[in-house]
Every structure is written in structure tokens, then in C-alpha cells.
Amino acid sequence: MKSVFDYLVQGVYIVSTEFENQMAGLTAAWVMQSSFKPPMLAVSLGPTRRTAELIEKSGKFTVQVLDEIQRQVAEIFGYHSSRNFDKFSRVQWSRSEKLGLPIIEGVLGYFECELEGRLESGDHVIYNGKIINHKLLKKDGRPMRFLMRDWF
Numbered sequence: 001m002k003s004v005f006d007y008l009v010q011g012v013y014i015v016s017t018e019f020e021n022q023m024a025g026l027t028a029a030w031v032m033q034s035s036f037k038p039p040m041l042a043v044s045l046g047p048t049r050r051t052a053e054l055i056e057k058s059g060k061f062t063v064q065v066l067d068e069i070q071r072q073v074a075e076i077f078g079y080h081s082s083r084n085f086d087k088f089s090r091v092q093w094s095r096s097e098k099l100g101l102p103i104i105e106g107v108l109g110y111f112e113c114e115l116e117g118r119l120e121s122g123d124h125v126i127y128n129g130k131i132i133n134h135k136l137l138k139k140d141g142r143p144m145r146f147l148m149r150d151w152f
């Protein structure tokens with residue numbers, strides 16, 4: 001049945017991190033800019049996510065803007081857990097400029113964040129990160145979006 005939740009337009013992003021040579025990343029729709037000065041981003045993650053577990057330990061993460069043609073990447077990172085599935089062996093990736101975190105090839109750009117705070121939010125945890133670097137990789141791309149439980 002349709003609800004007003006269906007009208008919340010969301011982007012689709014990859015959030016990644018690394019701790020002691022263990023990488024993790026997931027597809028996330030619950031991402032937003034949370035401050036202008038300093039520039040900050042907040043991501044809301046389920047506590048069972050491997051990526052959340054490693055962000056807690058590493059204190060850093062990236063937010064990568066998926067190109068609308070990267071549906072396959074969104075499915076690899078959104079339908080499997082890094083605990084038992086090597087997502088990064090299924091995509092091309094390189095390292096971010098400042099923090100050296102994994103960046104998926106083909107994304108429109110990325111933000112590198114240092115964890116500033118966490119807020120319990122019902123069954124999720126909001127991780128608030130200070131943006132220490134951001135990089136545009138494609139000028140004419142269109143970001144992937146998620147609406148009414150469908151991709152477009």
C-alpha cells in the first residue's frame with residue numbers, strides 16, 4: 001500500500017571504510033549534508049552492518065555518489081554483507097586522495113569524512129562526519145536516485 005514515505009526522494013550512495021586492512025562498504029540511501037561550516041555529512045546505518053562496525057573502529061568513512069548507470073554496483077554493495085562476501089573483488093576500485101579509503105570506479109565523485117559523532121536513532125545509528133576532502137570525478141553525470149522502492 002502506498003504511503004507518504006514513498007515520496008521521500010533519496011540518492012543512492014556507497015559508504016566505505018577500512019580498518020586494519022579490512023575493507024567494508026555498503027549501498028546507502030540515508031545520507032544527507034548536515035552542516036555548511038564546517039561541511040559535514042551524516043549517514044544512517046543499521047548497527048548490524050559490517051561497514052558500521054568498521055566505521056566505529058576506524059573513525060573515518062567515504063560517501064561516494066553513484067552514477068545512475070551503476071545499478072549493478074548498488075546491488076553488489078546493497079544485497080550482500082562484507083562479512084561473508086568480497087564485494088571489492090567484483091568491482092574496479094582505487095584509493096581516495098587523503099584517507100586512502102576504497103573508491104569504486106565510475107562514481108561521480110566522493111567525500112572523505114572523519115567521524116565527529118554518533119547518534120542512536122531508533123534501530124539505526126547516525127554517523128556524522130566532517131568532510132576533509134571532496135572530489136568531483138565526472139562533470140556531466142546524473143546521480144542515482146531511489147523513489148517508491150524503485151531505482152531511476
Ligand SMILES: Cc1cc2nc3c(=O)[nH]c(=O)nc-3n(C[C@H](O)[C@H](O)[C@H](O)COP(=O)(O)O)c2cc1C
Nearest residue numbers: 026027028029030045046049050051078080081082
Ligand atoms: C537502495 C538501497 C539503499 C540502502 N540504504 C541503506 C542505508 O541508508 N543504511 C543502511 O544501514 N543500509 C542500507 N541498505 C542496506 C545495506 O546496503 C545492506 O544491508 C548491506 O548488505 C550491508 O553491507 P555490510 O554488512 O557489508 O555493511 C540499502 C540497500 C539498498 C539496496
